[in-house]
Amino acid sequence: MIVNKTVLWFIFFILVFVGTCSCSWGDNSPEFRSCTEACTRSNCSHPSDLEKWSSAQSFPEKFIGWSCSDDCVYGCMWSSMQILFKRYGRVPQYFGRWPFIRILGLQEPASVVFSLFNFVSHLYMLIWFLRTVPSKAPMYSVWILYSLVSMNAWIWSSVFHSRDTPLTEMLDYFCAFSTVLCSLLTFCLRSLQSRPQYMPRLVIICSCLCFYVSHVVSMATVRFDYGYNMKVNITVGGINCACWLVWFFLNRWQGKHIKQGAAAVLAVSVSVLLELLEFPPILWSIDSHALWHLVTAPLPIFWYRFAAGDCLHLLDNLSKPSFKKNI
Structure with a gap:
C-alpha cells in the first residue's frame, strides 16, 4: 500500500500542476x-x-x-x-484543447463514441447483474444505484464531447464526480453491512449527499474553479481506490470475485496516467482523453462480476444458520 499511496500522490501533484498550465x-x-x-x-x-x-x-x-x-x-x-x-513546428491548442475534426457535427467524435462504449458496457452488465443476483441479496439496491449514477455520467460525457458549452461542461464534471463519490459511498455501506444499526449508514449517506451538493453549488454559483474541482476528484478518487484495495486484501479469501474487483480498481488507477499524456489527436480525433475513455470501457465487466459475487456471498451467509457457543 505504500507504493500505491506514493503513486496516488504523484498523480495528484502532477495533475494539479498540469491543470494550472495555460496552453x-x-x-x-x-x-x-x-x-x-x-x-x-x-x-x-x-x-x-x-x-x-x-x-x-x-x-x-x-x-x-x-x-x-x-x-x-x-x-x-x-x-x-x-x-x-x-x-x-508544433500544433497549437485552442481554448485549452487540441484541434478536433467534426464528424456528423460532433466536436470530439472519438470521445463521444468511447463514452457511449462505457455507457453500453454499464448497461449490459447491469442487465446481467439483475439476472444473476436476487433482489433480496444485501447491497442489491446500492449496486443498482451505483450503476444508474455511472450510466448517467457517461451520457453527459458523450453530450459534453459532442458540443462543449458551459452547461454541458458543468453537467459532465458534476456527473463524473458523482460516480467517484458514489463508489466511495458504496464502499462505506459495504463495510457497514455486518452491522444491523441503520444510523451509521444514514449518517454516511447524508454526509456524502451534503458534500456533493455543497461542491456542485459552490462550483456552479460561486466560481467554476477547475483546479479545485480536480483536487477534490483526485483526493476522493484516491481515497476510494485505496479503501477498496485494502478491503480486497483483507477479504481475499472470499473467492475469485475479489480478484476481479481488485483488477478493476487497479486498472482504473493506472488508466489515469493516460491523462498525463499530451499529443495532438491521432487522425484529429483520438487524444489521450479519448484513449482513457476507451481503456475504461471494458472495466465494468470485472467490476460488476465482483459486485454480483459479493452480493451472492452475503446472501449465502444469510442463509447459513448461526450457532452461539455455550459458555
Missing part, C-alpha cells in the same frame, strides 16, 4: 483573431448572410446547435493552425 496559445494568435473577426463580420452580421449560412448547414450540426460564430471559430482554427504549425 491555449492558438486562440491568442493574431492569425486566429483576425480570421474570426473577418469571418463573423462577413458571414454572421446580416440576416441575409445568416440565412445563406443556415441553408448550407448540415442537419447534424443544426441538431447539435452549432452557430454561425461557432463555425467561424472552427474554420479559423484550422486555417490558423496550418500557419502556426509551419511557423513553429
Whole structure:
C-alpha cells in the first residue's frame, strides 16, 4: 500500500500542476483573431448572410446547435493552425484543447463514441447483474444505484464531447464526480453491512449527499474553479481506490470475485496516467482523453462480476444458520 499511496500522490501533484498550465496559445494568435473577426463580420452580421449560412448547414450540426460564430471559430482554427504549425513546428491548442475534426457535427467524435462504449458496457452488465443476483441479496439496491449514477455520467460525457458549452461542461464534471463519490459511498455501506444499526449508514449517506451538493453549488454559483474541482476528484478518487484495495486484501479469501474487483480498481488507477499524456489527436480525433475513455470501457465487466459475487456471498451467509457457543 505504500507504493500505491506514493503513486496516488504523484498523480495528484502532477495533475494539479498540469491543470494550472495555460496552453491555449492558438486562440491568442493574431492569425486566429483576425480570421474570426473577418469571418463573423462577413458571414454572421446580416440576416441575409445568416440565412445563406443556415441553408448550407448540415442537419447534424443544426441538431447539435452549432452557430454561425461557432463555425467561424472552427474554420479559423484550422486555417490558423496550418500557419502556426509551419511557423513553429508544433500544433497549437485552442481554448485549452487540441484541434478536433467534426464528424456528423460532433466536436470530439472519438470521445463521444468511447463514452457511449462505457455507457453500453454499464448497461449490459447491469442487465446481467439483475439476472444473476436476487433482489433480496444485501447491497442489491446500492449496486443498482451505483450503476444508474455511472450510466448517467457517461451520457453527459458523450453530450459534453459532442458540443462543449458551459452547461454541458458543468453537467459532465458534476456527473463524473458523482460516480467517484458514489463508489466511495458504496464502499462505506459495504463495510457497514455486518452491522444491523441503520444510523451509521444514514449518517454516511447524508454526509456524502451534503458534500456533493455543497461542491456542485459552490462550483456552479460561486466560481467554476477547475483546479479545485480536480483536487477534490483526485483526493476522493484516491481515497476510494485505496479503501477498496485494502478491503480486497483483507477479504481475499472470499473467492475469485475479489480478484476481479481488485483488477478493476487497479486498472482504473493506472488508466489515469493516460491523462498525463499530451499529443495532438491521432487522425484529429483520438487524444489521450479519448484513449482513457476507451481503456475504461471494458472495466465494468470485472467490476460488476465482483459486485454480483459479493452480493451472492452475503446472501449465502444469510442463509447459513448461526450457532452461539455455550459458555
